Amino acid sequence: MEHNSYVIVVGNEKGGSGKSTLSIHLAIAYLYAGYKVATIDLDGRQGTLTHYIENRIRYAKDNKLTLPMPEHLVVTPSQYSNKKSSNEDEEQLDYEINELKKEYDIIIIDTPGTYSHLSNAGHKNADILITPVNDSLVDIDVIANINPYTKRILSESQYTTNIREIQKKRKELGKQDLRWIVLRNRISHIDAKNKREVDNILKLLQTEIGFTYISGIGERVVYREMFLNGLTITDLMNMGKDEISISHIAAKNELFSVLHTINIPLKNLSN
Ligand SMILES: Nc1ncnc2c1ncn2[C@@H]1O[C@H](COP(=O)(O)OP(=O)(O)O)[C@@H](O)[C@H]1O
Ligand SMILES: [Mg+2]
Structure with missing residues (x-):
């Protein structure tokens, strides 16, 4: 039996x-809100998320703390780059996600x-896609090419076209809409x-592109x-550390406003 689970993909074809x-x-x-959470690192080459979690495990052990941990997987592409191995990569990832869905919320x-077959396969599984973009006109290019004078869209980016394709296919398959959130x-x-x-350009793109x-x-x-110690802003708030600053509180509020926009039925997101 498949229980109700959400796949959140964090994607942007820009490092x-x-x-x-x-x-x-x-x-x-x-995790603090009471969900069962799994994480998948499709960027095993850089491995930032994986290292973050390894650092967290070490920090908890060294400090004899019990910290909530996600179930973590690294899925790497096969070493061959032909169509057959790409399809096998995609099947492998779909299999892993379906297994996790049985247990994790x-x-x-x-x-x-950067674009990769595996990353694209990840995007195809998304119920919610979140694209963080750096606060720079250069970074908006990953969504659309903008006329520098009128600030209107000249053309959609390859990434946007790809997301549209995925949205269309989901519709054809009768799946729930893929919700796209762009986060500055x-x-x-x-x-x-x-x-x-x-801000002005992203507001414009929001209606024209539909995120x-x-x-x-x-x-x-x-x-x-x-x-280096694998902690996040929610840990700091929950540990009740003395050194909580105004910047920490602002960061927590920003993160919670992202969670509210994602809008997965909230369990106990009160602190
Ligand atoms: N809101 C933020 N404020 C300050 N630094 C940030 C913020 N978000 C990310 N960073 C820093 O930016 C760099 C890139 O972040 P990272 O999460 O590795 O990006 P990506 O996974 O997209 O390559 C890292 O040094 C990270 O610590
Ligand atoms: Mg990364």
Whole structure:
């Protein structure tokens, strides 16, 4: 029997947009909320999410802490790059996801910053796709090519076209719609003009392309400094650490507003 589970894919065909950081933050927040969570790293080459979780396991052991842990899998592409092995990779990933669905409420898939067959197979399994984009006009290019004068869309990006294809196929198969959320990440606290411009363009793209736009997560040291001990903002809040700062509280509020937009029926997301 398959129980009700959600597959969240964190994807953007661009490195450094915050996919792995967001993946771990979502996973741990959902664990604290009482969900059974599994994570899949499709970017085994970089392995950021995997290293984050390894660091977390080590930190918990060294400090004799019981920290919530996701069930974690790394799925790597086969070493051959022909059509047959690509299909086998896709079948393998589908199999792993279906197995996890039997037991886990939420499966979070972190993807690499470039197109790959495996990453595409991950996207095909998404109920919810979250695309973090850095707070820069350069990074919007991954969604659409923008006319620099009118700020209108010149053409959709390959990535957007691909998502549309996946959405269409799901519809044909009678599956639930794939919801696409674009999240502005690393919002600078100083560059007001750039900030306004990125915000305006994403608002425009939201209606023209058809995603939900969240504006978003700030550029905060807290997202970078916790990697080595594998902690996230939700851990800090739950551990009741003395050194909670205004920036931590702002980060927690940003993360919770992402969770509310994702809108998986919430269990106990009150703190
Ligand atoms: N909101 C943020 N504020 C500050 N630094 C961030 C934020 N989000 C991500 N980073 C940093 O940006 C870099 C890239 O993030 P990462 O999650 O590895 O991106 P990706 O997985 O898309 O390549 C890392 O150094 C990470 O710590
Ligand atoms: Mg990554």
